[in-house]
Amino acid sequence: MKQVKISIVKKLTLAFLSGLLLVSSLSAQTAMVNVPNRHKKSLNGNWQVILDPIGIGEWKQVWQEKKPQKKTDFVEYSFDGDPSLKVPGDFNSQLCELTWFEGVVWYKKQFNYSLQPGKRLFLHFGAVNYMADVYLNGEKIGSHEGGFTPFQFEMTDKVKSGNNTIIVKVNSNRQVNGLPGTGYDWFNYGGITRDVDLIETKETYIEDYFIQLKKGSLNRVLGWVQVDGNQPVQYIKVKIPELNLECKSRTDDKGRAKIEFSSHLKLWSPDSPKLYKVIVESQNDVVADSIGFRTIEVKGNQVLLNGKPIFLKAANIHEENPYKKARAHSLVDDRILLNAAKELGCNMVRLAHYPHNEDMIREAEKMGLMVWSELPVYQHIQFSDSLVPAKLERMLNEMVCRDKNRCGVIVWSLSNETYPGTPNRNEALIALTAKCRAIDPTRLICHVTNTQTYTNNTFNVWDPLAKYSDLIAINEYIGWYDPWQGKPSETKWQIAFPDKPVFISEFGGEAKFGNNSAPSDEAAYWTEAYQEKIYTDQTAMFATIPNLCGVCPWILFDYRSLGRMNQVYQNGYNRKGLLSENGEKKKAWYILHEYYKKK
Numbered sequence: 001m002k003q004v005k006i007s008i009v010k011k012l013t014l015a016f017l018s019g020l021l022l023v024s025s026l027s028a029q030t031a032m033v034n035v036p037n038r039h040k041k042s043l044n045g046n047w048q049v050i051l052d053p054i055g056i057g058e059w060k061q062v063w064q065e066k067k068p069q070k071k072t073d074f075v076e077y078s079f080d081g082d083p084s085l086k087v088p089g090d091f092n093s094q095l096c097e098l099t100w101f102e103g104v105v106w107y108k109k110q111f112n113y114s115l116q117p118g119k120r121l122f123l124h125f126g127a128v129n130y131m132a133d134v135y136l137n138g139e140k141i142g143s144h145e146g147g148f149t150p151f152q153f154e155m156t157d158k159v160k161s162g163n164n165t166i167i168v169k170v171n172s173n174r175q176v177n178g179l180p181g182t183g184y185d186w187f188n189y190g191g192i193t194r195d196v197d198l199i200e201t202k203e204t205y206i207e208d209y210f211i212q213l214k215k216g217s218l219n220r221v222l223g224w225v226q227v228d229g230n231q232p233v234q235y236i237k238v239k240i241p242e243l244n245l246e247c248k249s250r251t252d253d254k255g256r257a258k259i260e261f262s263s264h265l266k267l268w269s270p271d272s273p274k275l276y277k278v279i280v281e282s283q284n285d286v287v288a289d290s291i292g293f294r295t296i297e298v299k300g301n302q303v304l305l306n307g308k309p310i311f312l313k314a315a316n317i318h319e320e321n322p323y324k325k326a327r328a329h330s331l332v333d334d335r336i337l338l339n340a341a342k343e344l345g346c347n348m349v350r351l352a353h354y355p356h357n358e359d360m361i362r363e364a365e366k367m368g369l370m371v372w373s374e375l376p377v378y379q380h381i382q383f384s385d386s387l388v389p390a391k392l393e394r395m396l397n398e399m400v401c402r403d404k405n406r407c408g409v410i411v412w413s414l415s416n417e418t419y420p421g422t423p424n425r426n427e428a429l430i431a432l433t434a435k436c437r438a439i440d441p442t443r444l445i446c447h448v449t450n451t452q453t454y455t456n457n458t459f460n461v462w463d464p465l466a467k468y469s470d471l472i473a474i475n476e477y478i479g480w481y482d483p484w485q486g487k488p489s490e491t492k493w494q495i496a497f498p499d500k501p502v503f504i505s506e507f508g509g510e511a512k513f514g515n516n517s518a519p520s521d522e523a524a525y526w527t528e529a530y531q532e533k534i535y536t537d538q539t540a541m542f543a544t545i546p547n548l549c550g551v552c553p554w555i556l557f558d559y560r561s562l563g564r565m566n567q568v569y570q571n572g573y574n575r576k577g578l579l580s581e582n583g584e585k586k587k588a589w590y591i592l593h594e595y596y597k598k599k
């Protein structure tokens with residue numbers, strides 16, 4: 001009997017382990033860097049879809065695309081017929097029956113390919129929200145979790161010469177142990193929300209590189225180049241033609257080369273967003289990028305850009321095109337948001353609360369906007385779930401990997417408003433901070449807090465994570481969620497780690513544009529005047545904050561959020577925008593515009 005039990009346990013263990021192996025071998029790879037400048041074929045456009053609100057497609061194995069074999073056969077699914085959906089794009093805004101849908105949609109795309117010997121082929125997704133299971137010609141090639149970061153699968157040995165079919169199961173259901181978790185104050189746009197590309201590379205190709213100024217140095221570049229393939233040892237050159245510069249190096253047997261050189265660089269800054277054409281060459285591959293150089297550091301209680309103190313005049317932005325009521329994904333969408341930030345007088349955007357599309361970051365950098373990039377580690381994360389630490393690390397890698405050569409990015413924000421009392425929260429986020437510093441020692445790292453009390457006109461911030469942040473980033477809603485406890489200009493501050501710079505990462509209140517007639521001194525009427533007063537009081541209060549290095553209103557545009565259910569004033573919108581969802585300026589906009597002009 002005992003013998004039997006042991007063999008069952010053994011079998012189960014083996015099954016479990018082989019399951020784990022299968023799962024890990026089918027995980028997506030972290031995507032190569034600089035996808036916009038690769039040799040690629042776009043798979044954007046119309047994709048055929050099957051809507052699967054009850055999630056039965058898995059059981060029917062729709063990826064097999066079965067066809068009737070004899071006259072009496074039939075198959076109860078098919079991608080032929082309507083509807084189809086545009087990729088990139090969220091599905092909620094494309095079909096009215098999907099407006100509030102959170103669940104499974106199956107996508108299908110066919111493509112023709114002929115891969116020449118000596119070349120490799122990758123299938124690259126800019127982002128799929130939230131889970132993606134990907135099939136090529138009926139075979140599962142892998143899965144990915146996380147709605148805002150890129151991933152890829154190698155198809156070199158799997159792609160057929162001629163016609164091929166990709167099927168993607170997209171599941172936008174909220175996950176209890178997901179990032180974010182189940183509760184968040186933005187619209188859950190599901191679907192293949194960013195570009196899909198086939199990327200062809202050389203057999204040994206330049207997979208990744210990190211080319212930025214060494215921390216604290218205004219003229220020394222320190223980084224590395226990574227090649228991947230069967231010839232890992234390669235000569236490498238990094239060239240900047242405008243500077244007549246050529247840096248030579250050689251990869252080790254793991255394909256990594258150190259890059260280090262000095263030059264008189266024109267530094268990137270909001271006033272002069274200089275980018276250089278940088279060419280990275282290996283023996284048989286080459287890729288070009290536009291890279292800027294700047295330093296960002298905290299010295300004492302100040303933030304220094306290129307060695308000089310800078311005040312961060314920021315705006316919070318969600319990745320939503322307000323006019324289309326859809327997930328922003330194109331340059332046109334991105335420019336609507338970034339131009340509005342510029343017009344307000346910003347020199348920085350906080351891209352809340354998840355990594356935005358790559359064009360958004362590249363465009364912000366070109367426009368002279370510094371970027372705050374954030375992980376969707378928001379409020380209700382299940383830090384003690386055994387799977388969460390690995391998910392955190394993976395998402396961190398995906399975020400940093402894609403944008404680490406963008407000098408515009410000055411802050412990696414690793415969390416927003418998580419709660420110190422959540423089991424394992426502090427341990428998990430402290431470990432994540434260390435990992436982030438190890439993969440990118442050049443930027444500021446931060447955890448946004450609202451662990452605080454506000455009594456007797458004294459604001460007390462005590463989050464233990466502040467110790468691990470370069471900035472103390474505080475979300476405070478005095479005048480909205482917390483009524484004023486005294487004169488704004490007499491507010492007192494008690495901040496743990498009082499020597500660090502302080503950034504007000506959120507403040508504000510709600511108003512419906514054009515609502516000017518109701519009592520203006522009561523919050524419950526959502527008037528522009530009430531919001532305007534909050535901004536007048538807040539800007540007076542900012543003068544009381546020790547080491548203030550910047551502020552960031554919540555938020556630039558009104559945006560969709562289903563928890564906002566006041567049918568008179570909100571109608572499914574968070575109305576803390578300085579601009580309405582139609583782009584109209586509310587009174588508070590002018591207050592902050594003036595404040596930024598003077599700063």
Ligand code: GCB
Pocket residue numbers: 185353416417450475506554574576
């Ligand atoms: C916050 C959150 C932000 C919300 C905002 C609000 O503290 O960080 O995501 O949307 O408050 O409007 O309540």
